[in-house]
Amino acid sequence: MNIFLQTHIVKKGETLEQIAEIYHIPDLNILKDHHYLHTPDDSNHLGPTLFAGQEIFIPDQKEIEYYILKKKQVLEERKNRANNLIENGILLPVFNEMDEKIQFIIQDFSDDILQNTSEFDVRLKYLEKEEQLFTFLYQKKLLTINGEKAEMKAYELALKCSACLYPAGLEININRKIHDIKNYHEILKRWKTIQHELLKIYTDENSIAYIEGVRRTIEVKNELIKAYQQDLFLQSYFYPYFKKYTSGKNESNSRYMPERILYKNQHLITIAEDISVTLNAECIDDRSQQEILNHLPMTHAEHDEDELLESKITGNFHLSKQHKLLQQADIIIDSYFYNVKETTKIKLNLK
Known part of the structure; x- marks a missing residue:
């Protein structure tokens, strides 16, 4: 984790998608999760419309890779839990x-x-x-x-x-x-x-x-x-x-x-x-x-x-x-x- 946090200052008319593309962030949820990690009180909300001068915390490449790996692990855990519910529980359809x-x-x-x-x-x-x-x-x-x-x-x-x-x-x-x-x-x-x-x-x-x-x-x-x-x-x-x-x-x-x-x-x-x-x-x-x-x-x-x-x-x-x-x-x-x-x-x- 970097000691100095990277940030981006929003320009007029700029969107969250454009900012993610600038920093090669493949998933908006990665950008949002990282931002809110450093804004715990949600005082700097990333809504559908950004305002000029808004500061957004940007993850570096290592942090992006960490988020991607974590997401894969979560999906795998969910898959395993679903399988275990079938193998070690009652087979009950939806x-x-x-x-x-x-x-x-x-x-x-x-x-x-x-x-x-x-x-x-x-x-x-x-x-x-x-x-x-x-x-x-x-x-x-x-x-x-x-x-x-x-x-x-x-x-x-x-x-x-x-x-x-x-x-x-x-x-x-x-x-x-x-x-x-x-x-x-x-x-x-x-x-x-x-x-x-x-x-x-x-x-x-x-x-x-x-x-x-x-x-x-x-x-x-x-x-x-x-x-x-x-x-x-x-x-x-x-x-x-x-x-x-x-x-x-x-x-x-x-x-x-x-x-x-x-x-x-x-x-x-x-x-x-x-x-x-x-x-x-x-x-x-x-x-x-x-x-x-x-x-x-x-x-x-x-x-x-x-x-x-x-x-x-x-x-x-x-x-x-x-x-x-x-x-x-x-x-x-x-x-x-x-x-x-x-x-x-x-x-x-x-x-």
């Missing part, structure tokens, strides 16, 4: 930036032979936060089966029944559980209208039984919450979130897929150009394969080894570094039901 359009593709294989490809578009928009509850608008549309609009009667009926469920205002807690349906009464009203029309069109016994099953789910709010909770898209999209990563690693047990199979999960997070989360999960469900397929709770009966489900999940999730919002995901679920390999491949892509 949800208020979310209004996403997402392509969701599901491929089902049996013994590695493709059986069906289902595809639909999703809109997911953040609405609000209240305490530790996050509300999202969730809407599905444009479902196709094997690239075509579903025409089978069962598919057609299922689509018409589910039409009333969207858009849904879903309130999700930090455990990725759906706490409430904010527009439940609106959904119920839509269902009443759709149900009345469906019963005019579908008069066979199987269709009526299906409509009745849907009615029992929709007209009991807690049952409808369970149905949304088993939604494969919602499970897939929110899978990497709300987890505590210690040294870039998280281990937990959770239930996945509509069958609610229990898995032991290991998540690894890496931060480079984006945020990547890799998932490896092994089935630890004690139920027999038949109990799982029938959605039955675990009994106290002991099962033979070949009755237990062999299943694993691998996944790769890519999130934007700035807002930590999901950009792309690939998930593979391999299961052996009675020695037949069943595989589900799931893809999420921003549109």
Whole structure:
């Protein structure tokens, strides 16, 4: 630091930018910080307009280099703090930036032979936060089966029944559980209208039984919450979130897929150009394969080894570094039901 401070006396009409250029100062903030360092009471303010005769303290070349180095260090510290918040804290996105359009593709294989490809578009928009509850608008549309609009009667009926469920205002807690349906009464009203029309069109016994099953789910709010909770898209999209990563690693047990199979999960997070989360999960469900397929709770009966489900999940999730919002995901679920390999491949892509 120089003992004698360098100063500049402002000439009429001179600007701060011109003065910075004269002394080869690359950033006006360097000039301002140095000036105020020697004018602590701010009695000589550097406003948008300077006045003739005003004295400005000017840093020398070494001081300019020091300020530049300090700025780089501060930026690096901020970057490291941001990374540590992800690696050693909860992975929580900046949800208020979310209004996403997402392509969701599901491929089902049996013994590695493709059986069906289902595809639909999703809109997911953040609405609000209240305490530790996050509300999202969730809407599905444009479902196709094997690239075509579903025409089978069962598919057609299922689509018409589910039409009333969207858009849904879903309130999700930090455990990725759906706490409430904010527009439940609106959904119920839509269902009443759709149900009345469906019963005019579908008069066979199987269709009526299906409509009745849907009615029992929709007209009991807690049952409808369970149905949304088993939604494969919602499970897939929110899978990497709300987890505590210690040294870039998280281990937990959770239930996945509509069958609610229990898995032991290991998540690894890496931060480079984006945020990547890799998932490896092994089935630890004690139920027999038949109990799982029938959605039955675990009994106290002991099962033979070949009755237990062999299943694993691998996944790769890519999130934007700035807002930590999901950009792309690939998930593979391999299961052996009675020695037949069943595989589900799931893809999420921003549109």
